[in-house]
Amino acid sequence: MSTAANQLDPRVKTAWRIQTAVVAVPLVLISMAAAPVLSLAEAPTWLVILVPMASIALTITWLGPVPEIRYRRWRWEVTEVEVRLRHGLIIIESTVIPMVRIQHVDTSQGPIMRAFDLSDVKVSTAAGSHSIPALAEQDAAELRDKIAVLARVMDDGGL
Amino acid sequence: MADSDLSRTHPATIAIKTVRSVLQMLGFVIVFGFFQAGSGGSWAIAGIFGLVLLATVVGVGFSWLAWSYFTYGIVDDDLLVREGVLVKKRRTIPLARIQGVNVRADLFMRALGLAELRVQTAGGGDEPEAVIGSIPLADAEVLRAALLRGHKTVREAAGTDAENPIFGADPAGRMSDFRGALGGAEIAREVASFEFVLSIGRLVLSAVTSKQIMIMILIAFGFSGQFTQLFGTQVFEDAAEIVSALAIGVVVLLVILAVFLGMAISVVVAVVRTWGFVARRVEARVETEAGLLERRMTSLPVRRVQSVTIDETWLRRLLGYQAVYVETAGFGRSDEDRGGLSKAAIVPLAKRSEIRPLMHGLLPEAEEFPAPRGLPRRSLRFYILLPTLLTLLIAIPAIGLLAAVFPPGAIAVGAASLLVALIVAGVRVLNWRAAGIGMDGRAMTVRSGIIGHKRVRLGRNRIQSLNVRQTWFQRRVGLATLTASSISGSSEAKHSVSHMPLVDAERVVEWFHEGTLAGTRPA
Numbered sequence: 001m002s003t004a005a006n007q008l009d010p011r012v013k014t015a016w017r018i019q020t021a022v023v024a025v026p027l028v029l030i031s032m033a034a035a036p037v038l039s040l041a042e043a044p045t046w047l048v049i050l051v052p053m054a055s056i057a058l059t060i061t062w063l064g065p066v067p068e069i070r071y072r073r074w075r076w077e078v079t080e081v082e083v084r085l086r087h088g089l090i091i092i093e094s095t096v097i098p099m100v101r102i103q104h105v106d107t108s109q110g111p112i113m114r115a116f117d118l119s120d121v122k123v124s125t126a127a128g129s130h131s132i133p134a135l136a137e138q139d140a141a142e143l144r145d146k147i148a149v150l151a152r153v154m155d156d157g158g159l
Numbered sequence: 160m161a162d163s164d165l166s167r168t169h170p171a172t173i174a175i176k177t178v179r180s181v182l183q184m185l186g187f188v189i190v191f192g193f194f195q196a197g198s199g200g201s202w203a204i205a206g207i208f209g210l211v212l213l214a215t216v217v218g219v220g221f222s223w224l225a226w227s228y229f230t231y232g233i234v235d236d237d238l239l240v241r242e243g244v245l246v247k248k249r250r251t252i253p254l255a256r257i258q259g260v261n262v263r264a265d266l267f268m269r270a271l272g273l274a275e276l277r278v279q280t281a282g283g284g285d286e287p288e289a290v291i292g293s294i295p296l297a298d299a300e301v302l303r304a305a306l307l308r309g310h311k312t313v314r315e316a317a318g319t320d321a322e323n324p325i326f327g328a329d330p331a332g333r334m335s336d337f338r339g340a341l342g343g344a345e346i347a348r349e350v351a352s353f354e355f356v357l358s359i360g361r362l363v364l365s366a367v368t369s370k371q372i373m374i375m376i377l378i379a380f381g382f383s384g385q386f387t388q389l390f391g392t393q394v395f396e397d398a399a400e401i402v403s404a405l406a407i408g409v410v411v412l413l414v415i416l417a418v419f420l421g422m423a424i425s426v427v428v429a430v431v432r433t434w435g436f437v438a439r440r441v442e443a444r445v446e447t448e449a450g451l452l453e454r455r456m457t458s459l460p461v462r463r464v465q466s467v468t469i470d471e472t473w474l475r476r477l478l479g480y481q482a483v484y485v486e487t488a489g490f491g492r493s494d495e496d497r498g499g500l501s502k503a504a505i506v507p508l509a510k511r512s513e514i515r516p517l518m519h520g521l522l523p524e525a526e527e528f529p530a531p532r533g534l535p536r537r538s539l540r541f542y543i544l545l546p547t548l549l550t551l552l553i554a555i556p557a558i559g560l561l562a563a564v565f566p567p568g569a570i571a572v573g574a575a576s577l578l579v580a581l582i583v584a585g586v587r588v589l590n591w592r593a594a595g596i597g598m599d600g601r602a603m604t605v606r607s608g609i610i611g612h613k614r615v616r617l618g619r620n621r622i623q624s625l626n627v628r629q630t631w632f633q634r635r636v637g638l639a640t641l642t643a644s645s646i647s648g649s650s651e652a653k654h655s656v657s658h659m660p661l662v663d664a665e666r667v668v669e670w671f672h673e674g675t676l677a678g679t680r681p682a
């Protein structure tokens with residue numbers, strides 16, 4: 001399965017949005033409730049307006065464009081010999097992991113991801129691990145099988 | 160891969176897990192109860208019983224859930240472990256990757272005839288990658304045999320008679336070996352092809368110029384500054400304050416003495432630990448021996464070496480001395496294998512000119528350190544800017560606050576922050592000068608430091624992964640930060656070069672990629 005750079009599953013955007021909403025919506029509600037409390041405590045007017053406005057603005061950003069950008073900037077590639085990852089907008093990170101260095105693969109799904117048939121793929125080397133946030137279950141399974149096959153190839157030693 | 164092939168652990172696991180968590184709770188509850196019993200009396204005791212009961216019921220519930228969602232098994236050539244109620248985790252470990260399997264049982268499990276299997280891979284180190292428990296002891300032994308046999312069968316099937324890359328050709332290379340020096344079975348002494356003995360003078364010098372000593376000296380100087388200050392201002396105070404000041408002065412003096420004493424003790428301890436240091440090359444291993452009271456022998460199979468570091472503290476650099484360290488992978492550690500230090504000094508101290516011949520005798524595979532190339536001018540402002548700005552950023556609100564309350568204090572803090580910022584900037588300039596990266600056909604050198612330079616040699620096929628990171632600012636000038644991951648004992652060691660030209664970073668990635676292609680020959 002030598003593929004050109006792949007993207008994540010597009011359904012991940014919705015999954016991310018739901019994950020954000022679960023946390024953000026209560027926070028927005030709390031900050032909106034805080035506004036009258038703050039004005040009662042005679043806090044400066046700009047603070048009373050700022051707190052709910054800021055949380056609403058942040059939530060809209062994290063629910064709207066951020067998942068789209070994250071999705072668009074994520075690339076992964078699995079060749080016969082390597083796994084390559086690339087992601088980020090303001091800070092771009094690209095990582096190369098040779099197949100023969102991969103010790104094992106984990107997949108994990110939270111309840112939200114499971115609803116979309118997506119799972120995290122975490123690839124572990126002897127040093128540390130690297131994650132691809134959301135692949136379709138099918139792709140995750142294929143990736144795991146591929147690595148299991150290649151892991152049987154012994155690396156040559158030497159410094 | 161059918162999940163229906165997977166088995167469950169023994170149902171008694173539920174009981175074991177519950178009892179364990181209740182016992183942990185019990186500790187807190189008893190302490191809490193002691194305090195409450197005084198004021199609450201029988202009411203509190205009833206409450207405690209209720210709590211314990213509740214905890215047990217909840218514990219049983221959670222343990223049952225965890226148990227029913229935990230399955231494991233060997234399918235094809237992999238160990239599959241599937242667990243998790245809310246978050247489903249599915250771990251696949253190729254049998255070929257398993258380095259060790261331990262069977263353990265605590266009192267509870269033993270009473271019920273059960274045991275726990277702990278599977279270790281090269282990535283796990285101290286923590287096992289998979290824990291399967293509790294299952295009947297007989298099943299555990301069968302499973303262990305199956306897991307380890309899979310490892311061997313796969314290698315045989317691969318049809319190669321290459322050395323086992325993990326254990327090396329000789330069994331003694333597998334772990335640190337105390338037995339030879341401390342009695343027990345006599346191990347036939349093989350002929351060493353090279354031996355290096357550290358002289359006593361060098362030994363003491365090494366202990367005195369080590370990093371811990373540097374820190375202690377700085378602390379001592381810091382305190383002595385306090386001390387003279389106190390004495391200076393006290394001249395203008397009345398008698399009572401002079402007396403109390405002297406008392407404080409005495410305390411400070413004692414602290415300084417304590418620090419120097421601590422330094423002396425740590426020097427003595429270091430000397431005793433490294434007494435009679437010998438490093439030798441025996442076939443495919445580097446062996447070291449050291450210690451006066453307890454003689455430690457370590458054995459480092461050359462194939463397990465992950466990186467080689469040549470290091471110098473600033474004092475050593477001034478005197479012209481360096482030290483050589485070797486990092487190995489600490490996987491497959493059994494409980495008795497405590498001596499398997501991940502970072503071993505093969506040359507604790509030697510003159511710069513002696514390093515190359517010593518490496519040639521001890522570890523010729525790594526004697527060649529590709530010459531590092533330094534960083535361009537345009538990286539310098541990246542090195543200086545951020546840390547200096549951060550220092551000032553922290554200082555400005557502090558100054559502002561003080562200016563409103565106590566103006567002279569603000570000036571002092573302002574002056575101090577400027578000084579600190581200048582020092583930070585100076586250190587960063589030295590960082591930039593010391594930073595560098597170089598590569599040849601087999602390995603890469605990463606250089607770093609402030610005054611003393613540290614060079615780390617990473618074999619190309621000892622690099623676990625490579626990462627290139629660019630911030631928006633770096634992108635504008637074509638710079639990037641390169642990080643190579645390697646194994647250090649049971650965890651990760653990251654070797655970074657910050658703000659290097661992107662073009663060069665990409666060249667390193669290409670070099671790494673070529674190594675990967677070359678290494679993947681069918682077995």
